Structure formats: structure tokens, C-alpha cells
Amino acid sequence: MLLEINGLTKLFGGLSAVKEFDMYVNKGEIVGLIGPNGAGKTTIFNLITGIDKPTKGKVIFNGQDITGKRPHVCAQLGIGRTFQLNPLFPNFTVSENVEASFFLHPQSSLLDIYFNTFTYRRNEALIKEQSLSILQLVGLLHLENELAKNLPHGYQKMLGIARALATKPSLSLLDEPLGGMNPDEIEFTIAAIKETQEQGVTILLVEHNMRIMSICQRVVVINFGQKIAEGLPQKLRENKEVIQAYFGDENLA
Amino acid sequence: MCADEKQTASKSNAKIIRLAIYGILVFILALLPLLIKSPYVIHVFITTFIYIVATVSLRTVTISGQYPLAHAAFMGIGAYASAIMAKLMGWPIWLTIPLGGVAAMAIGAFIAYPFARLRAFYYAMVSLFFGLGINQLIIVSTKWTGGAGGFTNIPHLLPTTDKVPYYYFTLVFMVLCLGALWRFEYSRIGISLKAIAQSHLVASSVGINEASFRILALSVGCFFVGIAGAVYAHYNFTLSPTCFDITAGLWLFVYALIGGLSSFNGPIVGTALLIIAPQLLSNLKQFVPFISAAILLLVFYVMPQGLVSLPQLLSYWIKERRKKDTLSHAA
Numbered sequence: 001m002l003l004e005i006n007g008l009t010k011l012f013g014g015l016s017a018v019k020e021f022d023m024y025v026n027k028g029e030i031v032g033l034i035g036p037n038g039a040g041k042t043t044i045f046n047l048i049t050g051i052d053k054p055t056k057g058k059v060i061f062n063g064q065d066i067t068g069k070r071p072h073v074c075a076q077l078g079i080g081r082t083f084q085l086n087p088l089f090p091n092f093t094v095s096e097n098v099e100a101s102f103f104l105h106p107q108s109s110l111l112d113i114y115f116n117t118f119t120y121r122r123n124e125a126l127i128k129e130q131s132l133s134i135l136q137l138v139g140l141l142h143l144e145n146e147l148a149k150n151l152p153h154g155y156q157k158m159l160g161i162a163r164a165l166a167t168k169p170s171l172s173l174l175d176e177p178l179g180g181m182n183p184d185e186i187e188f189t190i191a192a193i194k195e196t197q198e199q200g201v202t203i204l205l206v207e208h209n210m211r212i213m214s215i216c217q218r219v220v221v222i223n224f225g226q227k228i229a230e231g232l233p234q235k236l237r238e239n240k241e242v243i244q245a246y247f248g249d250e251n252l253a
Numbered sequence: 254m255c256a257d258e259k260q261t262a263s264k265s266n267a268k269i270i271r272l273a274i275y276g277i278l279v280f281i282l283a284l285l286p287l288l289i290k291s292p293y294v295i296h297v298f299i300t301t302f303i304y305i306v307a308t309v310s311l312r313t314v315t316i317s318g319q320y321p322l323a324h325a326a327f328m329g330i331g332a333y334a335s336a337i338m339a340k341l342m343g344w345p346i347w348l349t350i351p352l353g354g355v356a357a358m359a360i361g362a363f364i365a366y367p368f369a370r371l372r373a374f375y376y377a378m379v380s381l382f383f384g385l386g387i388n389q390l391i392i393v394s395t396k397w398t399g400g401a402g403g404f405t406n407i408p409h410l411l412p413t414t415d416k417v418p419y420y421y422f423t424l425v426f427m428v429l430c431l432g433a434l435w436r437f438e439y440s441r442i443g444i445s446l447k448a449i450a451q452s453h454l455v456a457s458s459v460g461i462n463e464a465s466f467r468i469l470a471l472s473v474g475c476f477f478v479g480i481a482g483a484v485y486a487h488y489n490f491t492l493s494p495t496c497f498d499i500t501a502g503l504w505l506f507v508y509a510l511i512g513g514l515s516s517f518n519g520p521i522v523g524t525a526l527l528i529i530a531p532q533l534l535s536n537l538k539q540f541v542p543f544i545s546a547a548i549l550l551l552v553f554y555v556m557p558q559g560l561v562s563l564p565q566l567l568s569y570w571i572k573e574r575r576k577k578d579t580l581s582h583a584a
Contacts, residue, residue, distance in 0.1 A: 049458065075460035083458070089451040100448045101459040110469075113440045124441070167459050 002027045002171055002202050003048070008057035010043055010225075017043045018225040021057070025171065030193070030203045032216035032233070036245055040225040041206040042084060045173050049074045049081050061171070076104060080169030084176045084206075087160030090149035094140055097148050097159055098131035101166035131166065138162045138192050153180035158189060165196060172196065174205040178212060186211055221245065282424055286417045295416040301528045302423040303485050306430045308508045308520035310477035313434070313470040315514050316443060318450030320377045321471075322502045323384035324478050329391060329497025331357040331479025332486035333398055336407045339487070341397070346408055350483040357479025358472050365468040372453075384502045391494045403493040410487035419488055426484060430477055431521075437473060438517060446470055507545065511552050513559020522560050 003025040010018040018040045025031050033041050046052040048059055053068045060066070066074060089097050106127070112120040135141045138158040143151065148159060157177055164172050177193065178186050186209065194215055197203055205212065213219065213233040221229040221236060223245040229236055236242050286295060307328055314321040335353030338344045344352075364383060371379055391398050398404055411418050437443055445466055448456045453463050486492050495501075504527075512523025527548075531541045556562045 051454065051457075070462075071454070071457035072460050072462045075458055081458050083455060086452060087455065089448050089455060091451055092448070096444075100444050103445065104460040108441065110442065113442055114436060116436070116440070120441075163455070163459065 001025070002062060003204070004058075004060040005044075005048070006058045006060070008044070008047060008059065009055045010040075010047055010052060011055045016225055018047065018054075021222070021225065021227055023220050023227065023230070025202060025204050027202055028197070028200070029217050030197050030205070030215055032212055032219040033204060033206045033222065034208070034219060035222040037208075039222045039245075041222065042175055043225075044222075045081060045175055045206065048173065049079055075167055075169075078168075078170040079173065080164035080167040080171070081173040082157075082160035082164045082175055082177065084179060088148045088156060088163060091147065093145050093147055094151070094159060095131060095135065095144040098134055098162050098166050099127055101163040102127040102131060103167070105168045134162045134165050137165070137195065139188055154182060154185040154189075157181060158185070158192070161189070161192065161196075165201070169201060171202045171204065174203060174207075176206055176208065178207055178209045190215055279424070279428060283421070286420050292416045295420050297529060297532050299416065299419055299423045299488060300485075301525055302427040303481050303488070304505075304508070304528060305521050305524045306427055306481040307478045308505050308512075308524045309431060309434050309517070310474045310481065311505060311509050312438060312514075312517065312520060313446070313474035313477075314467075315509065316438060316450060317446040317467050317470050318453075319372065319467070320506065321380050321474070322377055322499070322506055323380040323387070324474070324505050325497045325499075325502035326384035326387035327357045327361055327475045328478045328482035328485070328501075328505075329387060329492075329494070330360055330475075331482035332492055332497070333391060333404065333482075334479070335483035336404055336486045336492060337397055339408045340404075340406065346410055346487055350480055350487065353483030353486075354476045354480035357482070358476035361475030362468060362472040365471040366464070368471060369464040369467040381499060381502070385499055388494055388498045391497070398492075398494075401494060403491055404486075405491045407486050407490045407492065409490065410484065423484065423488070430481070434477060435517060442466070442469070507549065511545075511549060511560060513556075513561040515558055516561050519559045519561045526560065 001024050005021060005023050008018055008021040009016060021040075021044065023031075023033075033044065035041055043052065047054045048061075048066075050066070050069045050071045050073065058065060058067050061074075061077060061079065064077070066077060066079075069077075089100060092100060106123040108120045108123050111117075112123075132141065132144075135144055138161055140155060140158055140162065143155065148156065151159065157179060161174065161177055164174070174193070177189055181189060190211065193203060193205070197215075205216075216233050219231065219233050219236055220227060221239075221242050223241075228241045228245060229239045231239075282298075285298070289295060307324065311321060311324055314324075331353035334356035335346075335349040338349040338352060339346050368376065368379065392401050394400070395402075411422060445456070445461050448459075448461060449463050449466060457463055482497070485496075508523040508527050509520040510523070511527060512521065513519030527545060531538065531544070534541075534544070537544070552560060556566055558565075
């Protein structure tokens with residue numbers, strides 16, 4: 001098991017954003033985390049990556065307890081993530097965004113960096129090469145010198161995924177990777193996600209778009225911060241509670 | 254691939270042109286004392302050189318998105334530390350100047366940890382009051398610093414009172430410091446700091462440790478402003494706490510702001526303009542703050558990127574003008 005979450009609870013004031021939440025992700029899987037707006041999906045991501053500290057519960061990654069570890073430590077351990085809003089460095093160009101994200105592998109020492117030694121220059125050349133291949137994967141190679149803030153929304157999301165890949169994660173958390181994309185971009189991104197999985201990255205994603213179901217091996221549905229269902233995507237479509245969460249009570253309708 | 258090669262070629266060309274311009278500027282500055290005989294003008298230039306180092310060292314912090322208002326206090330720490338070591342302990346000046354920088358850096362690193370948790374407005378306010386505190390400390394420790402009356406008879410930097418050797422010393426000093434700060438900003442360290450400024454959440458998600466980078470940045474900035482202060486002390490021979498009070502800290506920031514925070518050249522242009530221009534209007538000295546405020550307003554309305562963006566803006570205006578002309582001709 002790559003990621004294991006036990007009894008995760010987060011209170012904001014008196015309100016529980018996440019309540020006694022359990023889930024797991026196996027190595028090599030693509031797992032979807034779905035639920036209506038405000039169900040607590042992004043909060044769960046923030047709790048895993050250390051942006052928020054859980055009130056209660058445990059997050060175990062690769063056999064190691066990472067509950068409440070700082071965000072950069074989580075990144076060093078191998079959790080990459082994208083953000084739903086503002087997923088990038090707006091004033092950097094596309095290629096600078098990816099190159100700046102290559103912070104961990106290879107990492108040069110401060111003295112190497114400052115004195116521009118051979119090691120540093122070799123590492124930077126390597127980074128340049130690898131960032132080009134990542135940009136190729138997400139299909140942004142032709143825009144490498146464009147400022148990131150000038151990109152259309154869909155491209156910004158793809159660049160966010162490229163940035164997350166630059167940290168060479170073993171687990172990648174994608175927060176609404178398809179948000180604001182047109183149908184062509186959606187197909188392309190789904191293919192890119194599939195390809196990253198084939199390269200050995202485990203993926204946990206939050207999404208509203210039901211198209212994503214086609215590539216998920218397992219789906220976890222939450223509402224009001226609690227898990228209401230879990231299983232294969234096809235089976236969940238018939239699950240009463242899930243239908244209720246998304247479409248309301250049928251007796252009322 | 255061909256386009257790629259062209260691009261890298263044009264990038265390295267731009268770098269060479271830039272270096273050449275810097276070289277020519279330094280060359281002109283090196284020839285200046287042969288033309289100008291007035292010691293007062295030379296003095297203005299020496300002060301400008303020292304203050305350019307101080308304002309450019311602000312950039313280590315401003316590129317990480319924070320607005321430091323306490324930098325004059327760190328300049329004071331460097332100045333007083335070096336002066337005390339040289340005068341009261343009798344240490345050689347070539348040692349006390351770097352040690353002054355180290356003293357400023359040590360105090361900077363010490364307060365950097367709590368500072369690294371603050372952002373934007375809160376950072377500015379806390380740094381402002383830190384500067385106020387340091388200044389008070391200088392005033393009350395009369396035994397060491399001479400208090401409000403000032404610190405006098407500081408050992409001379411060079412064994413002469415002629416200004417020209419000082420001019421060359423500070424020119425070389427400035428070039429070396431700017432080179433070191435340039436390297437800092439354009440290495441991966443500077444890139445990571447700029448990434449933090451744009452989004453600290455995204456930066457931390459790729460493994461950049463915001464706190465340690467901001468501690469590093471403040472320490473490096475404090476070191477350079479500290480040695481600038483030390484050189485200032487051994488050039489002026491006297492120090493007064495008012496040189497390093499809140500107003501001085503705000504001025505340093507305003508120099509950088511008018512020149513432009515987004516570019517390395519900004520603080521250089523801003524400092525040079527705001528130190529040299531008031532000297533030309535010496536009979537209007539009491540109006541300098543008003544004139545500066547007017548310049549500040551003008552700069553912010555017309556060129557929000559600072560004075561350094563003037564050439565870019567001019568070429569843009571000229572292009573627009575031409576476009577209009579051709580359009581009206583076509584009509």
C-alpha cells in the first residue's frame with residue numbers, strides 16, 4: 001500500500017470539513033476521489049500534503065507516518081500535487097515553470113549553485129533536457145517561451161501537471177485536472193495521465209467530470225467530509241447514496 | 254531544433270551585450286576623476302556607490318516577495334560593529350569591514366526565522382519596528398556607540414584624506430559586490446526565491462523549503478548591506494544614529510522602488526538618480542522630499558515597472574505612433 005489514511009478528521013472552527021475519513025491507494029493505481037462541491041476533497045489533499053494539519057487521524061505514506069509534515073517535506077518524500085486554482089508561477093515562462101519545479105532531482109548544493117561549478121552546470125543541462133520531455137508529454141512544447149499567466153485555462157492546468165511531474169513523485173495528487181478544459185483538451189489530458197501512470201506514478205485525483213471514470217481503477221465518493229461509497233466506477237453509478245448526493249432525494253423529486 | 258539553437262544563441266548574445274554595457278559604464282566611471290576635480294562631486298559619487306550596494310542588497314529579499322524596511326538598521330549594525338572593532342579594539346580595518354558584514358548577517362539570520370513566517374504587509378510592519386528598535390539600541394548604548402551625539406574619530410580606510418583613492422576603492426568595492434549579488438539572483442537560489450514570491454504554496458509543493466530560503470536570502474542581503482555600512486563608516490570617519498533610522502530605511506526602499514523592483518538594474522538607477530539629482534538642485538534642498546514624492550507618483554502612473562522600463566516604454570510608444578501614422582495614411 002502506498003498511501004493509507006486512517007480516521008482523518010479536520011475541524012475548521014466547529015465545522016468538520018473532513019470526518020473520520022479512511023482510504024488507501026495501492027502502488028500503480030489511478031484512484032478517483034469524487035463528490036459534490038464542498039464535500040472536502042481539496043481539504044483531504046491539503047491534509048495529505050501538509051498544507052493543513054489534521055485535527056485527528058493518520059496519514060501513512062510508503063510505510064512512514066507523514067501526518068502534519070510540512071509541504072516541502074512531503075514533496076521530498078515523493079508526493080507531487082497540482083492545485084485547483086493558481087496552479088503555477090504566473091510570471092515565469094512555461095519552460096521556466098517546469099525548470100523551477102525541478103528542485104529536488106537532481107539537487108545541487110548551495111555552494112555548487114553559487115559558484116556555478118561543473119556539477120551545477122551538468123545538473124542544469126540535465127534539467128533542461130528533462131523539462132523539454134515533460135513539456136512534450138503534456139503537449140506544451142510549442143509554447144515553452146510564453147508567460148504562464150497568458151496561457152488559456154486548460155493549458156495552465158496541463159502545465160500544473162507538468163510541474164507536479166518535475167518533482168519525480170511516486171504519488172501524484174491531481175486536483176481537478178480537467179477543470180475548465182474543452183473536450184479536445186480533456187481527451188489529451190486523460191491520455192497524458194494514463195501515460196504517467198504507465199511510467200510508474202501512482203495517481204490520486206479529484207474530479208467532477210465523469211469522463212475521468214474511464215481511467216480510474218477505483219473511485220471513492222465523499223459527501224460532507226465522509227466517505228459514502230467506494231468501489232469500481234461502473235458499480236457506483238447504481239449506488240443509491242451516490243445518486244442521492246449528486247441529484248438529491250428521489251422521494252422529493 | 255534549429256529555432257532552439259537560434260534562441261540560445263540570441264540569449265548568449267544578449268548576455269554579452271549586457272556585460273559590454275556594464276563594462277563601458279564602469280570604464281567611464283573609472284575615467285571620471287580625471288575630468289572632475291571638485292572633491293564635493295567625487296564625494297557624492299562615493300556615497301552613491303556605497304548606497305547602490307545597500308539598495309541592490311535589498312533585492313535578495315524583494316525577489317522573494319517581501320518588502321524589507323529595516324535594511325538601514327542592518328547597515329548601521331555593520332557600520333557600528335566595524336567602527337567599534339577598529340577604534341575600541343584596534344583591529345585592522347581590512348578585517349573589521351568583513352566582520353561588520355558578518356555581524357549584520359548574524360543578527361539578520363537570528364531574526365530571519367520569525368520573519369520567514371511573515372508575508373507582505375505584516376513583514377513590512379515588523380521589519381519597520383525592528384529597524385526602530387535597532388536604532389534605539391544604538392542611541393542608548395552610549396558607552397560603545399557614542400549615543401545620539403555620534404561616533405567620531407573612526408580609523409580611516411585609506412592613509413589619505415584625498416577623495417580620489419576612496420573613489421577608486423568604493424568603485425571596485427561596488428563592482429565586486431554587485432557581481433556577487435548578480436550571481437546570487439541569477440542562480441537557482443534566486444529562481445527559487447522568485448518562485449516563492451509568485452506562490453509559496455506551489456513552491457513548497459515542489460519541495461522548496463520557503464523558510465530556509467528566506468532565511469538565506471535575508472542573511473546574504475544583510476551581509477552585503479553590512480559591509481556597505483562598514484565602508485561608509487571608515488570613509489566618513491563619523492557615524493550618527495540618524496544615518497540609519499526609519500527614514501533612512503524607507504529611503505533605501507524608495508530608491509529601489511523608483512528604479513524598479515522587477516529588475517536588477519532598478520535599484521542602481523533609482524539610487525543614482527535620487528542621490529545625485531538633489532545635489533544639482535542644492536538651493537532647493539528643503540524640497541527634496543516633495544520632489545521625490547512627485548517623481549514617485551509620476552513613475553507609478555507612467556511606468557509602474559520603475560524607471561528602468563523607460564527605454565522599453567519609449568520603443569512601445571514609438572511603435573504605436575508609427576502604427577497610427579500608417580493607419581491614417583492608409584485611410
